[in-house]
Each structure stands twice: as C-alpha cells, then as structure tokens.
Amino acid sequence: MNKKMIIVVLGGMHGFFSPVNAQTGIGTSNPQGILHADGARDNAATGTPTAAQAANDFIISKATGFLGLGVLEPKVKLDMRSVGSENALGLNTTMMSAASAGAGAIRYDVINAPAGAKIEVSDGSVWNKAYVAPQKAVVVARKITSQSITQGSATNIGNWSVVRDMSNSFDANLGVFTAPRDGTYTFLLTFNFNGIVINDGSRVESQFYNTTTNTVLASVYKTFGQSMTGTSDDANATRSTQAGGSSTVTLTLNAGAKVVTRLWHNLISSGAVTLRVTSNSTDPTNPDDGFNNLTIIEH
Template identity: 30%
Template sequence: MKNKYGLIILAVSFNLAFSQVGINTPNPRGILHTDGQKDNPATGASFTPAQQINDVVITGAGRIGVGTHDPAVKVDARNSGNGAVGFGTSLLTAVAADEGAVRYNTGMEYSNGNEWLPLLTAQPATNKVIVIAAKTDNTVKLVSPSALVTTALQNRVSNYLVGWTKAFESNSGSTFNASIGIFTAPRNGVYVASFTTDLAPLAINYTADPLNPIQIEAIWQLYDNTTGVLATNIVNTVKCVNTMSSNSNGNIDAGSNCTASFYMTSGQRLMPYIWFNLNGLNTASFSLNNSGGYNNLTIVEQ
C-alpha cells in the first residue's frame, strides 16, 4: 500500500514539475517558454524588456508571445525591439485561403473570402494622387471618345467632357490628361472621383417622347488598361441622374453631379461625360455655364 501511495505522489509531483516547459530557462512563464539568450532570472516574475525580447512564450490560453511574456492576442510580437511580423507570398486563391488571410504580393493583401484586396493603409500618404480640375469652355467629344470634337453640347447624345484645366495634381502630375479628360490609375487602389456640371440657362420643354423623362445624367466611365475606348473596353459605368420638371416658363439652369468610388488596377482609365434630355432640339446648340466655376472635377486616391 505504501508503494502505491508513493507512486501516486511521484506521478503528481512529475505532473506539477513539468506542467510548464522551459528551454534555456528554469523559470518558464507559460506552458512552453524559450529563452533565446539564457538571460532570464532563475526565479521570480520580474523580467526586463531586454530579457523578454529574445523569448518566445506559449500561454495556457493558447496565445503566443514573441518578445513579450504577456501576449494580449493569439499572436503578439509587440515589444521594445524589432517587433515586425513578416508575411510571405501565397499562390492560394482568396477562397482557399479564406477570409482574414494576409499575404505579401508586391504589397500587402488580405482575403475577404472571395478575392485578394490590397491593404491600402500601407501606402504612404505622400504618394496619394490628388487631381483638381475645372472646365471653362464647351469642348466635348460626341457619341464616343473617338468621335468628333465640337464646341457645343448635344441633346440626347453622350457628351464626353474634354478640354479641362488642371488646378492641381500631386506627385508626377501625369495621371490626368486634361486635354482628353482621361484619368489613368498609376497603381492598384481605390479612387474617389467626383465632377459637377451646369448647363447654361435654357428652356426645358420636351413632351414628344413620354418614355424618356426630362433629365440630365452625370456619368463616370471606367475603361480597362489598354488604349481602347470602345464599348468592349468598358469595365464599369456609374450613372447619377438628376430629373427635371417637364416644362419651364423661362430659362433655367440644369445641373448634374456624380461622385463614385472605384477600385482600379494600374493602367485602368476614368472619363466623365453627361447625357441629357431637356427639350425637343437635337442639334449641337447647348452650352455649359462657364461663369462662376460650376464645372469641376476632383479625383482622390484613398
């Protein structure tokens, strides 16, 4: 009987002695504790930052501390030294990696479960693109960007806005081609684009086609990263519609505005245009209100 009790006490003592494992330290601070430089004190719970910085600890809560004995999250590398975390590349699809996965791929990316997206905050603020431009004439391209350039707008036709004057552009100053009204993304990212237009006062009177309401549309067209501006090159279109009264007693301003966010890959292009259905005249005889700075464009990289 005494031998049995002795074996039980020995087994309990062994369990207590080895419930925590220390490598290079007799004083482990977790279930597993590695002291890289063997510089921790043999007893006590007081450790300097310099002593912790070369340690790796796995706690009873299943947390890993690298350079810290008190990890607050599942993996914690915060310390007073070089506490960076390195990420490698991955060929996994975003679906296979699942949401929350992080990788390095010419920049930091994360998976939302469907696609890899860039961690935009990693871009230095000094590299962000900002474009501010104004339009002070009536130069447009009708029907499509490759069509005729004219100095008057046309009813019920796509009027691509060209002939801008840049007020400001950060960095290289070459992302926005003011003469043709095309912005080209210098890199992958989210860009917020906004433009406003105001037609010179005109009489609104259009009753011939009840299926086409009286309206003015401000539209952003996103093209691919080739040189084409055909329908096959269109990636996305965002349309902002402003409806108007069916008839006016006198001349009034018809304004439009469109603000949209786009995720653009390097080389993709944005171009603004307007389409309106304001009266029965389909001749190229409409003008922008070029007094007072009504026609403006802003593009900001996020």
Template identity: 60%
Template sequence: MKNRHKGINIILAMSIWCCSIGLISAQAGQTGVGTRNPKGALHIDGAKDNDTTAPTAPTTTQAANDVIVDKTTGFVGVGVLTPAVPLDMRSTVNTDNALGLGTTTMTAAAAGAGAVRYDEVNAPVGAKIEYSDGSVWNKLYVAPKKVVVVARQVSGQNIGNTAADIVNWTLDSQANNIGFAPATGVFTAPRDGKYTFLFTFNLAATMIDDGTRVESQFYRTSGTPAVLARVYKTFGHSMNNETEDGPSGFRMKDTQAGGSSVATFTLAQGATVTVRMLHNLTGGNIPLRVPNNSLPDNPDAGFNSLTIIEH
C-alpha cells in the same frame, strides 16, 4: 642562428604584406592604411588620395572615399571623418550614399529586434524592406501619394439625347492628377481602393420642355456593370411663359440646366471610369456653359468641373 633566421623571415614577410596593401602608418594608437595622417583608431584611404607629404587632414573630397573608426566612440564613418552614429555614411560629396541590404533566412527572433532585411521570397511575395520586432518580420509600409484629380471644362462640348463622354478637360496643375487622361476624360485607378467622384455641370441657356431631365453617368469603359451610377436632374416646370413686368407682357424665357453628381466606388487597380451626360430637355444638342478663355477668374469658369479623390 636558426632563431635569428626565423626572425628575419618574419620581418621580410611583414614587409612584403605591407607593400602589397599599400602604406600603413601608426601614430599614438592610430593606424592608417593608405594615409600618413590617420584621423581615427583605424583610417583607410580607399583611393590613396590623401596628403602624402605633410601630416594634414584630408579635404572633404579626399575623405569621401575613406573609412574611419573613431578613436573615442568606436563609430564607423564611410566618407565621413567624424561619424555621429555607429555607422555614418552621410558624405556631403558622394551622391551614392546608399546602404545595400540583402535577404536572410534567419528568423526575426534570431536576428533580434531592430534588424532589417530586403526580402523578395517570403509572404507577402515581392520586393520589400522588413524589420524585426524580435518576434516576426514586419513589412515597412510606405504610404502612396493619393489621387486628387481636379479638372474643368474650358473648350466646350455639345450634349445631346444620347450618352456622350465628357472629354478635353483642363487640369489644375497643383492637384495630384494621377491616372487621369484629360483628352479622353478616362480615369484609371492606380491601385485597389475607394474613389469619390464629384461632377458639376451647367448647360447653356435655352428653351427647355416641362417634365424633362438631365442624366449624368459614371461609366466603366470595360467590365460590368458598365454604368456604375446614374444621377438625374429633373425639371417638372420650366420657365416658359413666365410673367414679366413691362410692355412685353408674357415672354418665353431661356433656362440654364445645371446640377451636381457625387458617388463613391470601390475600384480595382486598372479599372477605368469616365463621366457621361445626356438630356431630353429639347430635341437637339445643348452646349456646356464654358468660358471663352481658360482664366480661372472668368465669370463663366468653374460651372463644369470634375474632382476625383482617393481615400
């Protein structure tokens, strides 16, 4: 009699346990929790939204909250009824298909080759994903999107005998114009590295004096040295008093002063650089040669441009 009561108690305990966790069913070696129609060796319906009246397969939306162990491969699917890899989380319905990783104090050798961890403590200190090669933890390298600034002048600016920042640039929308402020012309390095600056200029035609020059500068707005580089375009002989055929004989000619400057610098993150110009071609201001509209096929377009490339 005692053994009989013991058996009844076990049955009652199992019944209470089953009721506490929800519906459990078994079909031909398949166990379902929360579902009447398990589709794997173990099938858990997290939201209990699968069909409860007929043995039909859950829809894609219903399966999005299911966990399944494939009865053939043993692969685990989270939101996926047919996992294709040992752990498959690629639900086509959920937008939260993310894998959460934590840190570990295990050595890379103890974790084994192929282990992955999220680490903020160990050197280099800072948030990073690391993988084990069986000997050491290696930081996963994610290449940053490199800077390629492309800008041109269409608004015009007067250049005088003292250095002035070139401002009000128009950006090429197709370029990766990271860190460049077109209104001020100031470039801020997004990270430590090498940057090449290419500046081309062309001044409007005017009478210029012999033995003069145009100077372009790559100028650091803070820190020293302030002027990173100077590039000169000199004019030893202008086109004044050139002979021309025709009744006019000798005639004074206007001349366009133009050139290009290129320089490469090693900049620290946050360093700020702008382009400046000055000249002594005449005693007054000379405007940049710019188009009267911003269309790239304008014949005056492209004479004044700035390109910055991160290596």
C-alpha cells in the same frame, strides 16, 4: 622624442601606422581616424580630404568609434551619407525569429506571401513590415472653356484646367484619369449648362466610363421639368432655364484603369447644349466661375 612612421605591407596592400597618433591608414599616409582606408588612393598627403575624395573612403572615428563609409565624421554608428550617389544599404533575409534577432533588427523578407518582398523590423516579439505610404491621387479640375454636349449621345468631358494633380494621374486634355494603383476612388462631378428652353421630363445623365473596357462603371440621373412660362410682361413666353447638378460615385479600380466623365442629355429635341463657364478665368470671384468641376480622391 623621435616620431616614427611604420610602413606595413599586408598582402601587397600598403598601410601606414603612426604610434604617436595611434592611427592606421590604408592607401593613405594621412589617416583621419583610428582606421582609415582610401579606396581610390586619391587623398592628399596633408590636410583634410575633400568630400569627393572621402566618398570612396572607409573610416573609424577616433572620437566616437563610429563607422563612416564615404563620410569622414560619422554622426551615427554606421554613417554612409556621402556626396556620392551610390549610398544604398543592402539587406538580405534571415530565418531568425524576431525574438532571437532582438528589437530593432531589420531584414529584407522575400518569403512572406502574399504581401511580397518587404523590409521588416523586429520589435523583439514579431517581425513587422515597414510600410511606406504612397502619394495618394488627388485631382481637382475645372472647366474654363465651354463645350457642346450633343443631345441624345454621351460626350466625354475634356479640356479641363487642372488646379491640382498630386500623382500626375489625370490627362486634362482628354479628361481621362488613370488609377495609379489598385484601390478605391471617389469622383465628384458638378455641371451646369447655359440657359435653354428645356423639355418637360427631360434628364441629364452623368456617366463614369472605363475607356479600356468601353463600359459605364456608374451613372447618375437628374430629371428636369418644363421650363417656366413667363408673365404677361414676358408676353407669356417660355423662359430659359439652366440645367445643372452634381454626381458623386465611389469606384473600386485596378491599377491602370482609365476613367473619363461623360454627360448625356435630352434637354432639347435636337442639337447641342453648351456648358456654362466663366467669362473671365483669371477672376476667382466671378459669379459665372465654378459651375463645372471635377474632383477625384483616392482613399
């Protein structure tokens, strides 16, 4: 039996039809499916096209009837996962009810306020917005270099060593956290000073400060009594005492709000007090490690 190839001209577009294989090629004489259009006409005359050549093709699989856009062997009814970078699927809105569209239908809703434009999926009764959870902000930082905190004035805590920053929202050098979106954030600050002789009735104030509006959003006080007096073995000298504590606040922030942690104290009459840090930051078991930490969690 003679095999014949019939060439069809459709409005200036060349097509190739093989009655033996029951395959039609448009722009290619080597169709790989029931219907195969080679958009760039770059497929070879024989053999299987490369993934790059197939990226501009349209094909209906002869085995499954599935439609492939840039994919020679579509795995689902519509498969467009080609090697190219232009694989977006365009959707528009519809005024059809979810029941009329049927369960599993999807649309791009641009009308439903105030949530704004969203992809919606029909469950057969109502349109439900497809929600993609963002990466929540989680910051864990610690101090491994000391810092002097001036008596009587609030000092920004900076030069942190970042352990984790899930959303790249924390400037470790300045100690400034930028809220990635409107939401609720919890800040946990722990602090510890080197030993000093402290004044009776002194206090340390942890401040959570908005650097854009120059306002204190929240503050936590911790008071301290006079340093203990030593025994006769210490010549009754007043002993040094380490002042420390922790502060936890939960703040509602707008996207872009910038918050820095600050410390204020009047532990001594004048001068500055230094934060206690580890003498060996590479040793996590060092007993001096872990006293000054900052954790920020987005809810």
